Amino acid sequence: MSSEPEKTREGTRALSRSEREVLRTFDPGSRALVLAGAILVLVFSSVLPWVGDAAGWEVLTGQADPELDIGLLPWLFSTNATVVGVGLGSLALITRRWVIAFLAGLGGLMVTFEGMIAIWSRQTGGVAGPSFGLVLAVLCMLVLGVQWMKIVWSRD
Template structure:
């Protein structure tokens, strides 16, 4: 009887640590894919998101600091943490993706704002990839917060 109780407790412990994603898994997967596409499109002038992340081309210098931070946080939390959460379905990873996703979303708004305010008349503002990446990040942040909060 004690071994049966221990087995039931182990199953309960595993169930408490995991989240059931259901249809949210598809939405998260599509949003991660859109975020990846956003990193391939132009963010600053002709520099794509991955070039901004590496500080190459038009992203070199002080003007690219906030977009570079957004590129790093969106890759870390939007792509990596989301992928790990989808794979492991752990409740703790959902919280990491949610909190990091909101940080990246706020940083994305600041990146767009700095591109609009510091670009001036001679250089282009935020590229389409930056805007698409920000929208995907907000979708991911909302999705992971709803998922993580549903377990409390």
Template sequence: MTDSEQPSGENEQLRQEIEEVGRRASRTIDLGGRALVIAIAVFVLLVGLILPWMNGSSGLEVLIGHETGKASMVPRLFSLTSVLFGVLASALTLVTRRWVFAWVGAAGGWFASVDGILAIWSRQSSGNSPGVGLIIAVVAMVAIAIQWLRTAASRS
């Protein structure tokens, strides 16, 4: 090998390493202060799942099927989607910091938020008032969805 070939090979190797770092960086997100906001909102959502949602039953009891009947299907769907997208997807995204999981959290969070609003409406239209836990859970889920959407959309 001549001296003129050596730097060229080293430059090529350095270029490949830089490209690999760029590819890895493009798949991850930097959450900054949003991580704390999301973590607090997830905690509030968990508190909302413990508090009463309907007929004295907590959100977790609604999730496992303690409350049955036609009027409990939408709140039950909300309890499932809020746990899946609000808690599990948020935890997965906070740990892995993967951009694609931020989009899953955003899309699923908005689905759960709409479902939560429908859960409140279904409780009111059936003649029963929604419990404080259901209202807190819906507000927390909306906050989580907003934060994940802002995070996912901020990718440059």
């Protein structure tokens, strides 16, 4: 039979596991709708023109008209926005893991900076300037980055 101290140790271990699980997760509350909406708009922005008449998905897949001379920066932003904004953001919302939310927030802010550089590169060189789809995608990444960091900072 189990003695009383062994039952206490088992109960303490179970409580410790529960505490660790609570510390690993977060509850986004009403921010979940903002995050899901921003991810949805980010996906929608990929069908809008980003550079000249080239849509975001064409920039991402490299199928844009070669005469537009899109360059590396818009492609890099589209790739990272897809991975961080859509991929990590969705994963963080689904799993509600604090570490993934932290990576989504930090990555979102870094990708926002990449997007601003991509807009600047299109304004200073190349054949076609930035279109509203690229600007909308950068704004979505800014919203995602800020909202994820607010969740991370609100951790008790």
